[in-house]
Amino acid sequence: MTVGSSPNSAPFPVPPMRWDAWGDPELAAPLSEGTSTLIRGMLGVTGETTLPTIDPATVIVPPSRLSGEDLAALRAIVGDDWVSTAAVDRLLRASGKSTPDLLRRRRPHQDAPDAVVIPASDDQVGQLLTWCTDHRVAVVPFGGGTSVVGGVDPVADGFGATVSVDLRRMDALLDLDEVSQVATLGAGVTGPDAERLLGERGYSLGHFPQSFRYATIGGFAVTRSSGQASAGYGRFDDMVQAITLVTPRGILQAGRSPKNAVGPDLRQLIMGSEGVFGVVTRVAVRVHRRPTATEYEGWRFDSFDAAAQAFRAVAQEGVMPTVMRVSDELETALNLARPTEIGESGDKAVPGGCLAITTFEGSPTAVAARAGVVRETFAAAGGQSLGPGPAQMWEHGRFSGPYLRDALLDIGVGCETLETATTWARLAEVKTAVTTALAAVLPEPTVVMCHLSHTYATGASLYFTVVYRQEGDALEQWLAAKHHVTTTLTEVGASITHHHAVGRDHRPWMSAEIGDLGVAVLSAVKAVLDPAGVCNPGKLI
Ligand SMILES: Cc1cc2nc3c(=O)[nH]c(=O)nc-3n(C[C@H](O)[C@H](O)[C@H](O)COP(=O)(O)OP(=O)(O)OC[C@H]3O[C@@H](n4cnc5c(N)ncnc54)[C@H](O)[C@@H]3O)c2cc1C
Structure with missing residues (x-):
């Protein structure tokens, strides 16, 4: 089966995203002639790439292995309009966005899930998992498809077919408890939609990974994502108050108070589970009032070691900026902290040194107090202030x-x-x-x-x-x-x-990281929640 038309005109389009590259085709820009010559010269590149991009119309996707009867059963669960076997829809959910993924996309034969299924409720997800268990079909949960570790690859692993379960219909702000500052969001809400939905009520989530535009609440939770403002707002797993996991054995609901002593924290078991225990359908997260003040400050340090010592001092003091980031000498010289200027001759304000940036968000009083403490610590560690410019420029180009x-x-x-x-x-x-x-x-x-x-x-x-x-x-x-x-x-x-x-x-190194016993513990949990092993086979454990 060939794709036959642009993946961007799919019946179930994803937010503007090239199927074979990163991001919005409108925002992609070729390197300037000067930058290209500079980089090729620097690395000694003489020929062209061994793997050029290919025309999507010539891509070959294997036919779906699901029968008409199978598809009718899936449609009966989620509704007629929410199951697709169109090659373009399957291709858009066939991989994440690591460099190996993008290199594989430059080949004519592509692997893909056998169908894309888009449920709207816990009940539908539960029915899907039961049907897939009974019919030996693997389930690959799909959020924004921004995995860089092969998390959404359609691995059949002994099953007859794979379905991509896209969470995009679960896209609502379900509840906002303004007293406790806890918002409950559907798993398919994307980063920008979370900020929009919360922003309308005067709140912000404050989770800004570089994949922000596409990645989803469910994806953030199950990969234990960390955003650019982690210094101020914490990692995503720090923000989660409660989480709902639909498994082939039923619904696991974890978390009802900020902290408790009720045995091991099951929220932590669901976070990081990467779809292998089931499908996360909603997450309650801590939110913040939208900041009324923001301060930016760039810094120069003589070396990466000096900057790291200053960062350690700030973290150990416990008064953190919202964003705190430092590039080493090489990254500073190549301007990588400011991608819009890449290839230009490096940051003249930090010759031979390292560029650090800080931003502070909050109320004017809190921002001034935190910025004062950090400024004092950085100066004592040898930092030289460069004023607000570098941090503002970083923020401007941070997703490019x-x-x-x-x-x-x-x-x-x-x-x-x-x-x-x-x-x-x-x-x-x-x-x-x-x-x-x-x-x-x-x-x-x-x-x-x-x-x-x-x-x-x-x-x-x-x-x-x-x-x-x-x-x-x-x-x-x-x-x-x-x-x-x-x-x-x-x-x-x-x-x-x-x-x-x-x-x-990273799966082959799990035993080296958590030990064989650690892997056995996770496998035992999977055996309880997903006895047939249909949930995202070949991932995590
Ligand atoms: C350019 C780029 C920049 C990135 N920057 C960052 C960054 O700054 N910080 C960071 O932490 N990560 C970053 N990432 C990695 C990636 O964006 C994160 O892992 C993100 O959390 C994945 O979310 P997603 O919605 O796209 O999930 P997907 O890619 O769709 O899925 C990721 C994994 O989670 C599973 N999954 C997804 N949704 C659910 C669900 N509802 N229930 C159960 N399982 C589910 C999938 O099966 C898969 O195994 C970046 C990736 C790219 C390509």
Whole structure:
């Protein structure tokens, strides 16, 4: 079955998103001639990419393995209009958006779920899970499809077919408790819709991952996402008050008060479950009054080590900005904190040093007090204030970085990100280990840049961007590098992921991270909730 028309004219379109690249086609821009020449020269790229993009009309998607009777049964559950086997709909939900995903999208034969099914209620999700259990069909929950770890790949794993269960009809603000500042949102609400729905009532969620425009409340919860404002508002798993999971065995409802002592916290079991225990249909989250004041300040530090010490001092003092982020020397030199200026000659205000940015949101009094404490700590640690400009510019361009990756792939340059977390005591060692591991397996010169943007009292996440010359089979080249660097992370005792989650890609290292007993515990929970194993096979455990 060929796609035959643009995936963007699908019967069930996703928010404007290229099927074979990141984001809104309207916002994608090719690299300027100057930038392209600079990067190719820097990395020694001479030829064209080994994998050019392909015409969607020539893409071949296997026919659906579901029979007419199967589809009639699915339609009886969710309604006639909410089941599709159109190749375009299936293709739009066939993978996430990692670099390996985008490289696979440059091939004519594509794997895809056998149908897209869009339920509207807990009851419909429950009926779907029962039908899929009885008919040996795998279920892949789908939020925004922004997974970068193979989380939405249509893995059949011994089942007769796969269905993509898209949560987009669960898109409402179901409740807002203004006294407690807790909002209950449907799992399919996207980042912008959450801000719009809450904004109309004077509130904000404050969760802004770089995938904000597409990713959903359910996706944030089950991947334990961390947004750019994690310093001020916390990770998504810090915000969750209650969560509803529909499983093949029934509904698991967890959380009825901010904290309790009722045995292990089942909310934590559902968060991070990545669809393997069932489908999250709604989440109650802490929200904030919309800020009435915002302050921005950029800083220069002599080195990444000096900046990391300043960040540690701030986190351990406990008075945090809303956003706190620092680029290492290389990322600063290449302007990656301000993607709209990439390829220009680096930040002249921070020659040889590192650019840090802070923003503060809240009431004018709270903002002034927090900014004062942070300013004092940064200055004492050798930071030099650059005024509001750099932080405002970062905020302006903060969602545009991922578009660059597709432009780089088009000129034969590989680009991918990876992340980890460790303690402050091991931060420098882990940063060096990752950089060395990538340089050892990718062609010389490979550029490995790093930033800190999720900071805690006891440690931080390190986020790396890798840019390298593609050689041979571009997909195999990156998979080999990723394998080597993930193994290195386990060897140096750092986490295999801080917020990208496990999915299919990190699954082989789960025993190294949580031990065989840890994997057995999660498998036992799955056996209880999903005895037939239909929920997202091949992911997490
Ligand atoms: C360019 C880019 C930037 C990114 N930036 C960030 C970032 O800053 N911070 C961050 O944390 N992550 C980031 N990510 C990763 C990704 O956006 C997150 O993992 C996000 O939380 C996934 O949400 P989603 O709705 O798109 O989920 P999907 O990609 O649709 O699904 C992710 C996983 O969750 C499962 N799932 C989805 N919804 C449900 C549900 N309702 N019930 C049960 N299972 C479900 C899926 O089966 C899959 O296993 C980025 C990704 C990209 C491509």
